[in-house]
Amino acid sequence: MPVEIHRDMADLKADFTIDQHWDSYTDEEHATWRVLAERQVPLLKDRVVPEFLAHVDALSMGGGGVPDFRRLNEVLEAETGWNVVAVPGLVPDAVFFDHLANRRFPATCFIRSMEELDYLEEPDVFHDVFGHVPLLLDPVYADYMQEYGKGGLKADGQGALRRLARLYWYTVEFGLTRSEDGLRIFGAGIASSKGETVFALDDPSPNRIGFNLERVMRTDYRIDDFQETYFVIDGFEALRRATEVDFTTIYARMEDTPDFAPGEIAETDTVLHRGTGRYHQGKGRATA
Template sequence: MSADGFASGPPPGARADWTIDQNWAAYTPAEHQVWMTLYERQAALLPGRACDAFLHGLDALDLHRGGIPEFERINEELRRLTGWSVVAVPGLVPDDVFFDHLANRRFPAGRFIRKPDELDYLQEPDVFHDVFGHVPMLTDPIFADYMQAYGEGGLRALGQGQLHNLARLYWYTVEFGLMETAQGLRIYGAGIVSSRSESIFALDDPSPNRIGFDLERLMRTPYRIDDFQQVYFVIPSLEALRETTLQDFGAIYERLKQAEDVAIDAVLPTDKVHTHGTQAYAAAGGRFAKS
């Protein structure tokens, strides 16, 4: 939930770190029902699709009870498991604020929830995307360490002009990552697990490329913000993701400055290819071409 281009400080009512009160008591029955509808739909779909770490986290946090979760309730268990907590923010926050929260094991989450007619597509992340999609993975100690390291790396990268490359790492792992398991490919990215349609598309559709995780190759690859992805990167394990990214990115950034971007639909000779996609969905115009 980071964004650049903020010209001033926090909005009225927000603290210096951009946090606000969740004000859980203000949610309406209709808003709680939207959460329940989304939760029940995804909970029925994700077994056999989401990775074990996500499903275990979903159970541990009991996100089904009482509609939209109260952050303080789930924080008690989250802190016990990995030392993380969820903090409410008014929307997108500046990059430095976002990175600082992650570096200190705080996950910034929006508190609003989508309308009933927006169940399948929302431009700005809401509380369902942020809490259902992201927070279960933060119960896993390995992924929790990765997220903290990402925040620390973001703070270091702020003055190096490479945030666009670092943003791609977040996008293709935290938001839209796939994992290789003995049972087949599984989802761990929040942007997929919180979306019914992309939970199906990411694993089943012949259109996208599914490429083995390679840090520098990934950081050279643009992404789609308004539609299904044309490429998904597949990690071999959470341990491998953490270990690959627990390094000084300084030398990587220097190499990336001399390297061109990789086309979003490209398959390189050096890629480990899980699926060489048809790209038919993107060629047909994507979301806006669907009938």
């Protein structure tokens, strides 16, 4: 079957979900998943938070082909009460937040072609499932994701979605943690990318800055390339504590404050590594 069946709007339900149609994946599509997983898992060793790869194994998401969401949900629901639901692509903000607030992770179910292994303009099933789903087995992270969804529903009525989107970007998508063993990846946008897995930890170009909630929500980001700045937290408990606050007062306090460019460093930052900016300067994109 053509890939479009995994993005078919014809069977779209009221909550913007569709059927995964797992039986319709072709041998080539399963092979694409295997190539991506088999090169990413070894690369992530000693680079990603240890829970991640342990949960990849627990969910049998390695080299077996595109996972069946029904099998994933049997494990997820039993452990943390989460489910993966299939969607044809990006969904409206309110729908996305409602899914998260009810412990449902919306995941696209189409997969990139072999010609697009290293770069895809939109999230596919490898990014959404391999990148995001393993950490939903971690109880603290799973709770954070649900609270983020609840916060999104509230922010939607406060004109603060731009601020909250930055929090998601710099934690769920491109977050780093700090431990006794050094910096580790937990963001799905890094964990599902061969290039950014190396860039985020090893390259001298980007800034690596200690996590501060308001700083993060004032910082713009790149959607078309590696990040100029990564924010580093001290673990999932620290992330949950930092975001267990009344965001309403924070939004009000930030209303008239200027934003930071993606590569900018502030005087008040806890700078773990001041980047050279060379990567983006070479492309004429540096914003520091």
